[in-house]
Amino acid sequence: MNDGKIIFFLHFHKSGGTTINDLFNKYKKHEPNTNGNPWSKSNKEIIKFWNYDKDEFNKFKYYLLSQKINFVSFEWNYFKFYDEIDLTNIELIVCIRDPYKRYISNMMIYNMQNMHDFNNKTIWWRRERSNQEFTVNFNKYNYYTKMLNGFGEQPNIEINQTHLEIAKNNLLKFSTIVILEDKDTFQLLEKYNIYTVEHKNKNNNKNNILFDLEEFKKYNMYDYELYNYAIHLSRSQLL
Numbered sequence: 418m419n420d421g422k423i424i425f426f427l428h429f430h431k432s433g434g435t436t437i438n439d440l441f442n443k444y445k446k447h448e449p450n451t452n453g454n455p456w457s458k459s460n461k462e463i464i465k466f467w468n469y470d471k472d473e474f475n476k477f478k479y480y481l482l483s484q485k486i487n488f489v490s491f492e493w494n495y496f497k498f499y500d501e502i503d504l505t506n507i508e509l510i511v512c513i514r515d516p517y518k519r520y521i522s523n524m525m526i527y528n529m530q531n532m533h534d535f536n537n538k539t540i541w542w543r544r545e546r547s548n549q550e551f552t553v554n555f556n557k558y559n560y561y562t563k564m565l566n567g568f569g570e571q572p573n574i575e576i577n578q579t580h581l582e583i584a585k586n587n588l589l590k591f592s593t594i595v596i597l598e599d600k601d602t603f604q605l606l607e608k609y610n611i612y613t614v615e616h617k618n619k620n621n622n623k624n625n626i627l628f629d630l631e632e633f634k635k636y637n638m639y640d641y642e643l644y645n646y647a648i649h650l651s652r653s654q655l656l
Contacts, residue, residue: 422508423481424609426453428492429564430555431522432514433597440611444488447481453490462549467494467569471501482506493542493553494569499587510593513561513647516640517633518598521626523555532628536636539572562639581639585646594651602651 424441428434438453447455447464455464466477474496481489496502520532529535535556543550554563554572565584568574588594596602603614634641 421482422506423478423486424488424508424510426488426490427495427509427511427564427591428453428490429511429513429519429561430492430553431519431526433512433595434490434492436614437510437512437595438490440606440614441488441609443610445484445486446488447484447486450490452492453488454492455489461547463493463544463547465493465551467491467567468497469502470498471503474498474502478503478506493551495564495567495587497567499567504590508593509591510595511588511591511647512595512597513644514597516561516637516644517630519560520633520637524626527556530626532633532636558636559639561643565643576639578639581642584639584643588643588647588650591650592654594647594654596648596651599648599651602655605651605654 424444426434426437426441428438435452441453446453449456449458449460451463455466456462457464464477466474469477520535524530524532524535527535527538529538536558538556540553540556541550542553551570552572554560554569557563557572559576562576562581562584563569563571563574565587566576566580568576593605593608594602595605600614606612606614
């Protein structure tokens with residue numbers, strides 16, 4: 418099972434991540450973990466390895482290798498120091514969903530109807546068993562682009578075209594890019610001996626959340642360009 422390598426799965430919020438994590442349940446994951454995200458041995462803190470510099474990450478990586486761990490999720494940020502991180506022995510995978518559908522799915526969780534109100538909301542990561550807390554950005558416009566710049570904990574940061582290009586360059590590092598709406602792209606998981614996919618987290622939009630798609634695209638223009646680029650890369654990986 419991917420001997421000598423660790424799969425790092427970038428789990429975009431409400432983009433099929435629970436399904437992907439479950440598909441890799443035969444792989445060895447860090448213990449303890451939540452949905453593939455590693456926690457400290459005390460089970461009191463999530464390990465925020467995405468904030469590690471090169472030396473810190475190498476130490477963490479060699480620890481994982483020594484434990485024969487071969488699947489890790491990171492749900493709350495991409496690597497903050499993406500230019501420094503040594504990806505030797507690392508295989509990056511991701512599943513990306515249409516930005517509009519993903520956003521509606523998140524709004525449903527918070528029973529919100531207005532996209533601007535949801536974007537303006539500050540959301541904190543908190544868990545009962547932990548004293549940790551940090552801000553997250555899955556409710557923010559251009560979420561994908563911000564995540565792939567390592568801005569997961571900086572929800573209110575402003576971005577521009579340069580950040581989109583950085584996101585595209587970082588996406589090129591992923592050996593497997595699955596598109597949630599394109600079932601053919603799940604064939605890319607066959608190289609990990611995954612052949613049967615049961616899709617979860619189906620969103621029926623029972624709250625009938627609707628807002629103008631063109632307006633949404635205007636506020637999320639970087640994410641739509643990145644999403645279309647991801648589709649192109651994913652289809653090329655199928656060839």
